Amino acid sequence: MTATRITIDPLTRVEGHLKFETRIENGVVASARTSGMLFRGIEKALIGYDPRTALQLTQRVCGVCPYAHAEAAALALEDAMGIRPNANGQLLRNLIVGAYQVQDCLFHFYQLSALDFIDVTTVLDYRGADPGLNTMRDWVRNETRSQRIFPAAPFLPAYKGNVSKDKEYSLSAVRNYLESFAVMADLHKMVALFGGKSPHPVAIEAGGVTTRPTIGNLAQYRTLLNRVERFVHSCYREDILAVAKAFPAYFKEGRGYGNFLSFPYFPDASGKNHFFAGGATIAGKHTVLDLNAITEDHTYSYYKNKAGQGIKPLGANRLEPLDWQEFQREEQREDGKYSWSRAPRYGGKVMETGAAARVVNTYHAGRNPALRKLVDRLNRDLGIGLKDYNSVLGRHLSRYITVSLLINRLKEQVEQVEPGVLGFSEKEIPRNVRGIGITEASRGALGHWVKIDNKGLIENYEMVMPTTWNMGPRDASGQPGAVEQMLIGTRIVDPANPLELARIVRSADPCVACSVH
Amino acid sequence: MLSFDELLAADANPSSAGWLRPNLIWLQGASCSGCSTSFLNVEQITILDFLTYFSRVLYHPNLSTATGDQVPRILTKVAASDKPYILIMEGAIPVGMPHACMMADRPIGEWVKGLAAKASVCIAAGTCAASGGVAKMAGTLTGAASLDDFLRQRGIKTPVVNLPACPMHPEHLVYTLLHFIKSKRLPELDDARRPRQFFTHSVHERCPRYPAFQARDFALRIGEEGCLLELGCQGPVTYNDCVAIGYNGNTNNCVRAGHPCIGCAGELFPRPRLYHTHDDPKAKTGVVVKKS
Numbered sequence: 026m027t028a029t030r031i032t033i034d035p036l037t038r039v040e041g042h043l044k045f046e047t048r049i050e051n052g053v054v055a056s057a058r059t060s061g062m063l064f065r066g067i068e069k070a071l072i073g074y075d076p077r078t079a080l081q082l083t084q085r086v087c088g089v090c091p092y093a094h095a096e097a098a099a100l101a102l103e104d105a106m107g108i109r110p111n112a113n114g115q116l117l118r119n120l121i122v123g124a125y126q127v128q129d130c131l132f133h134f135y136q137l138s139a140l141d142f143i144d145v146t147t148v149l150d151y152r153g154a155d156p157g158l159n160t161m162r163d164w165v166r167n168e169t170r171s172q173r174i175f176p177a178a179p180f181l182p183a184y185k186g187n188v189s190k191d192k193e194y195s196l197s198a199v200r201n202y203l204e205s206f207a208v209m210a211d212l213h214k215m216v217a218l219f220g221g222k223s224p225h226p227v228a229i230e231a232g233g234v235t236t237r238p239t240i241g242n243l244a245q246y247r248t249l250l251n252r253v254e255r256f257v258h259s260c261y262r263e264d265i266l267a268v269a270k271a272f273p274a275y276f277k278e279g280r281g282y283g284n285f286l287s288f289p290y291f292p293d294a295s296g297k298n299h300f301f302a303g304g305a306t307i308a309g310k311h312t313v314l315d316l317n318a319i320t321e322d323h324t325y326s327y328y329k330n331k332a333g334q335g336i337k338p339l340g341a342n343r344l345e346p347l348d349w350q351e352f353q354r355e356e357q358r359e360d361g362k363y364s365w366s367r368a369p370r371y372g373g374k375v376m377e378t379g380a381a382a383r384v385v386n387t388y389h390a391g392r393n394p395a396l397r398k399l400v401d402r403l404n405r406d407l408g409i410g411l412k413d414y415n416s417v418l419g420r421h422l423s424r425y426i427t428v429s430l431l432i433n434r435l436k437e438q439v440e441q442v443e444p445g446v447l448g449f450s451e452k453e454i455p456r457n458v459r460g461i462g463i464t465e466a467s468r469g470a471l472g473h474w475v476k477i478d479n480k481g482l483i484e485n486y487e488m489v490m491p492t493t494w495n496m497g498p499r500d501a502s503g504q505p506g507a508v509e510q511m512l513i514g515t516r517i518v519d520p521a522n523p524l525e526l527a528r529i530v531r532s533a534d535p536c537v538a539c540s541v542h
Numbered sequence: 543m544l545s546f547d548e549l550l551a552a553d554a555n556p557s558s559a560g561w562l563r564p565n566l567i568w569l570q571g572a573s574c575s576g577c578s579t580s581f582l583n584v585e586q587i588t589i590l591d592f593l594t595y596f597s598r599v600l601y602h603p604n605l606s607t608a609t610g611d612q613v614p615r616i617l618t619k620v621a622a623s624d625k626p627y628i629l630i631m632e633g634a635i636p637v638g639m640p641h642a643c644m645m646a647d648r649p650i651g652e653w654v655k656g657l658a659a660k661a662s663v664c665i666a667a668g669t670c671a672a673s674g675g676v677a678k679m680a681g682t683l684t685g686a687a688s689l690d691d692f693l694r695q696r697g698i699k700t701p702v703v704n705l706p707a708c709p710m711h712p713e714h715l716v717y718t719l720l721h722f723i724k725s726k727r728l729p730e731l732d733d734a735r736r737p738r739q740f741f742t743h744s745v746h747e748r749c750p751r752y753p754a755f756q757a758r759d760f761a762l763r764i765g766e767e768g769c770l771l772e773l774g775c776q777g778p779v780t781y782n783d784c785v786a787i788g789y790n791g792n793t794n795n796c797v798r799a800g801h802p803c804i805g806c807a808g809e810l811f812p813r814p815r816l817y818h819t820h821d822d823p824k825a826k827t828g829v830v831v832k833k834s
Contacts, residue, residue, distance in 0.1 A: 070681030088576020221799030222789030
């Protein structure tokens with residue numbers, strides 16, 4: 026038996042500082058460790074601040090999905106206040122978070138993932154008339170012929186491996202990679218129309234949205250939405266289907282536990298009747314959501330506090346980070362702590378969150394005919410079943426499903442906004458009270474818990490993040506984290522170019538800044 | 543002071559115009575990638591032109607295909623070469639807890655130190671890199687430092703340009719880069735090493751609600767016309783041109799969105815209270831925030 030180790034540090038084209046290590050036996054991953062390598066401690070720094078600041082500051086935990094933190098923090102504070110936004114407030118909030126979710130999914134597919142499936146130098150053979158591809162071709166040719174340091178960066182160097190032989194698909198992926206920058210900028214404009222700016226939209230507050238809708242800004246939103254819709258329903262759809270058809274084996278690669286957790290997401294104007302259902306699917310069985318089942322373990326996380334028992338949200342005021350010497354000692358130990366991320370568990374189980382969880386749970390909940398119809402059609406076309414969503418391509422496909430359906434909801438809801446009516450009502454900060462806000466970030470189930478003291482300041486704050494669920498380390502019982510499990514069993518063709526591993530981890534769309542905060 | 547248009551004009555042929563595409567290295571410390579995603583929204587030039595015509599992006603954490611070992615190899619080789627390059631730093635540097643931000647088994651500060659020392663210029667992209675931002679907010683434990691402080695403490699003399707705002711305004715970065723590329727010098731900077739072009743005026747001075755302030759017409763609730771000072775607006779103490787040029791291609795800005803300025807480009811961002819109701823007694827008395 027031959028055993029080797031593959032360490033990837035840093036994993037680029039994800040958010041933040043991610044490292045992972047695998048132990049390979051006979052060409053197959055036997056064990057894996059994923060490590061979040063950035064700690065800022067924003068969550069507990071919030072203690073003593075005015076609760077409203079959490080809406081702005083928790084957004085800064087993540088510059089890729091700030092909208093979800095604004096929404097979760099607003100929901101938590103509204104829960105504490107005992108209020109809900111009026112219809113316009115809810116609709117405008119949906120228009121902000123929906124557009125941002127679409128932007129984030131496009132960013133993940135084109136900028137972060139697509140290049141793993143193609144060879145950029147395919148553009149050298151391009152003979153057509155697309156100006157972007159022609160520019161790329163001439164540039165790649167000049168660069169690769171030059172004596173420059175790292176020619177054709179940032180598109181080279183890259184892992185070599187089994188990439189698409191389909192020239193047409195490769196060119197389409199490059200063209201739409203370039204095209205998508207303008208589409209994403211349009212989506213950020215849609216966010217800014219009601220959010221003030223993007224990233225970090227300022228206008229989501231407890232009580233609604235501070236921007237007053239007008240005939241003008243609604244019309245601008247509609248125009249941009251139509252442009253985005255064309256890209257999503259043609260380019261994005263075609264590219265997803267092309268990669269799915271080119272790499273059918275990736276509907277089997279990157280299988281995790283198959284336990285899916287999602288939170289209710291995208292309500293109607295009343296703030297109820299969420300389009301995507303919350304819940305947990307464990308061993309193929311769907312159950313309703315139980316927030317009390319959530320705990321976080323830190324046995325393998327870089328904190329001093331005694332470990333061994335999962336802590337419920339708001340159950341600890343502060344985890345004391347290791348100092349430099351302790352950190353070094355853990356790094357030397359074979360079975361030492363290895364991540365700043367904690368390990369959330371649901372009734373003790375490891376759960377995957379994200380687009381696949383959202384789609385599978387909504388499908389099982391059985392109250393969304395539009396989703397069911399789209400999933401059934403895609404499954405038929407691609408020859409897959411619901412169990413195959415627990416895979417690299419299943420996750421990519423689920424993002425497309427989310428985006429495609431969200432576009433239709435946004436089109437409906439923008440028409441329901443009443444121009445001129447403020448979607449905001451204010452309420453003073455309550456005392457001695459707790460609040461919970463849950464939603465779906467692009468990367469999955471996100472919860473904020475707030476506890477307010479007798480002076481109306483934050484007594485404790487807790488965020489349980491999608492990437493913490495996915496990318497967290499082992500727990501006291503030794504169960505590997507969700508992505509660690511996805512890596513186990515993967516066959517590595519070339520240990521010097523472990524493209525398979527990179528594809529699996531990127532398919533879960535890790536956001537390390539979020540996961541540790 | 544060169545305008546944006548002047549910088550974009552007259553560049554038919556880079557080599558005959560006497561400028562070369564500079565090498566760029568983009569690092570992320572204690573950051574959220576928000577300045578990177580903000581940068582990708584730039585509209586004055588396309589990202590395609592940025593990558594293939596204006597500069598050579600040797601490394602960017604969110605764009606580079608390079609993965610794992612390939613990354614330290616690039617960074618080490620660039621630092622050891624005699625090729626000029628510009629270092630763009632996003633996020634703060636946890637000096638008190640170096641292990642709070644690790645890349646390729648080394649604290650991010652070591653990478654910054656090695657690369658900044660030999661860079662032609664360093665650009666602090668966003669508030670965290672410029673002054674610490676949320677990474678340094680009261681109550682954090684990592685001893686986060688701004689890029690300028692970090693380099694000064696280590697005696698590294700490479701000039702720094704600060705581009706605060708949370709997130710960084712993409713126009714600010716592209717202007718600074720083009721200025722350096724084309725005129726071979728940095729734009730004129732103020733005492734805080736920010737380009738005067740963008741940071742001379744306070745948000746308050748150029749606020750669309752300034753006439754209301756002069757008339758002492760204050761909004762007491764969100765949604766009302768009038769100056770937002772009573773709701774905690776930090777426009778008077780925040781220097782940035784966001785109200786003049788807007789965000790997202792001038793689609794909107796915070797004040798236009800009916801929200802008081804939260805001071806995201808200010809050195810003291812984030813303050814303990816970013817928006818409050820006009821009659822909140824805590825806001826009047828300035829309650830002292832106690833840390834646990």
